[in-house]
Amino acid sequence: MSFLTRMLRAPNPPYEPVEHRDWSSANITPELVTLFGGAPVLSGVPVSEQTVLGIPAVWRAVWLIAGSVASLPLQTVVESGDGTKQRTPSFLDDPGKVVGLTSYQWKSTVLAHLLIHGNAFLLHVYGGAGQLLGLQPVHPAAVSLEVKNGVKRYRIGMQDGTTREYTDDTLTHVWSQSLDGVRGLSPLQIACNTFGTAIAADRSAAKMFGQGALVTSIAQFEDDVEAEVAKELTEELQRKITGPESAGRVAYVNRNIKITPVSLTNEEAQWISARAFQIEEIARWFGIPPHLLAQTEKQTSWGTGVSAQNEGLARYNLEPWTTCIQERLSWLLPPNHAAEFLYAAFVEPDFETETNLLIAQAGGPFMTVNEVRKVRNLPPIEGGDVLPGAKPLQPNLIPETEETQND
Template sequence: MVSESSALALSAVWGCTNLLAGTIGSLPLSVYREKNGARYEDREHPLFRVLHDRPNYDQTAVDFLEFMAASVELWGNFYAEIDRGSAGRVSALTPVRPEQMVTRRLDTGEIEYRWTYNGRQKVKRDREILHVRGFGGCPLGGLSTLQVGRNVFGSAQAVDRAAASMFRNGMRPAGAMIFESYLTPEQREIAETRLVEKYAGAMNSGRPMVLEGGTKWQQFALNPEDAQMLESRRFTVEEICRMFGVPPHMVGHTENSTSWGTGLEQQTLGFQKFTLRRRLRRIEQALEQQLLEPADRAAGVSISFNVEGLLRGDSAGRAAFYQTMVSLGLMTINEGRARENLPPVAGGDVPRIQMQNQPITEAGNDNAS
């Protein structure tokens, strides 16, 4: 049996889930409005405070998004009860544990969501539930990683149990005591029970053993390498990372690993493009489809994550980026300062462009503009 607790007890599962959920949870989620071909953050929209600051009374936005991402990764689904105010606008989102939820399609075409909370059964329709589906999901739900990968997780658990047993026994089956003659029942009891109690275990490792009467000790040359224990553990880490789509080096498994680039910025960019992008887009589209009203969509309102923070390079890289953007007129000085959490300066809202590049036919013409 593979459950949430047993799977998360594996360091690789914990590392992958914690990395994905923590990264998604730390990204600002905001509401935007398109106006005159430009896109602006709409802080006045009722959904802005719910998604950006406080989805419900008990959770912050980071708590909520982390639980959402972890639920999708482990169970393939995330559910939240939608509370609407008197005007029909979303006022709160209260998450529901995915293992408690049962879904079915009604004859009316609606989807029914049923779960138990504090001993009471709750039944809601699809308009009252926010449902983010994971990979391969039909309308009733996505595929659960815990179920699809149960063989991978079960093998990893078996390897961990074997390793724990090996360490508990002092990392060796010890060896064999060779006697010159057959033992009496009493002597066999001493050899099999009392000696094991006295010398077995890592705490007793190194204790000298006294043998007499021609008894010989033959050490077994069995170690974790011979048992391929270490190789098996490495393989299970790579298998688990493959299940979650996380590069092994990003969860601390650096042996024989490769990366997308030579710098942290390139590695982060690759992680965002091939792992995070589809997860973020899945969440954004679910929120837009289920939380925005038709009038909002017609007015150009959208919901998206701000991934700019993931792409921040070092000081030299950021300076080169801003210099290029400002010199080409693609960004104003104050826009660059705002990204660095600096106050605006006078005259910094005007786009600027360098004028030294002129047609060759105008070279030497002082009147060239």
């Protein structure tokens, strides 16, 4: 048994810890060091994986896409001679089980790596007979990549300080967009200025609430009043004019007091508007409808408009991500086999629409009554497996052959 097979061999159930499966980002390229520690941006704040995910709109956008795709079944289909596809079992039914990941966790991790870093690296896990049992996601910051003599070589930094090398035979590399066909473009680097501006705005908001003036008004006593008396009068005034129990009441204070409201300056109003614009920019980067990021001021948040946007989300956003994954995973399967994400549950119509469609199809030329009942999780009925529109082939319609002519 080779060293590589022994290192990546998955034990038989019950699963035991696999040897040498830990890595770190200690041995990575200089550009990845910049990426992991914070890319330089015009706003002057470091942009890293952690700081970017600290932006609410980015966190929601990433996990909206990752969670939506992870909720789709990943199945393996085989194409028959007549062009139809049938589902067949494979290791992709649960690709992360051998490394302790559920199917949802595995898919969401892969999507998160693609959405943030533009690359997903999947280490092959083999069985004792050399069969592929699963795929272990590796953090993109732990992987350096180079091409020698037309062959990709991946170097992964391990926790013990060593570096191990892999090729496409032992590691699967998935990316969405690339300019060189070698490594994917990192949204974290490409959009670093947008993210940096949002991070800077969050920090300025924290400083404003922590150190800025947040009072709503200033009370000025026109009479000479000692500091202690002024404090007591101010507290008394505040008790009389604040709180829900004071609504509609008339406040009386036996003093000459001038109340000056404190309002936002033009600069502060522009800052608030800029923060709203940043949400739209982040939605644009990730291709998310703004209403899914709780930005509903400029559009309807209900009805057919949002329904159409959700369909567009599946077609123009989720489908490109799933396509790049399923096409690459299909290379790991036998001929005529392909990986496929099942979108049926995600794009199915509402209950009323689907019910009307099923009623129209029941007993029609495409679906039997029992097939319709199965969709609604209902038991079959007697005689429900026959298509009324299907007619048996009549003997006089059978074309004559040389044998029938002789008979």
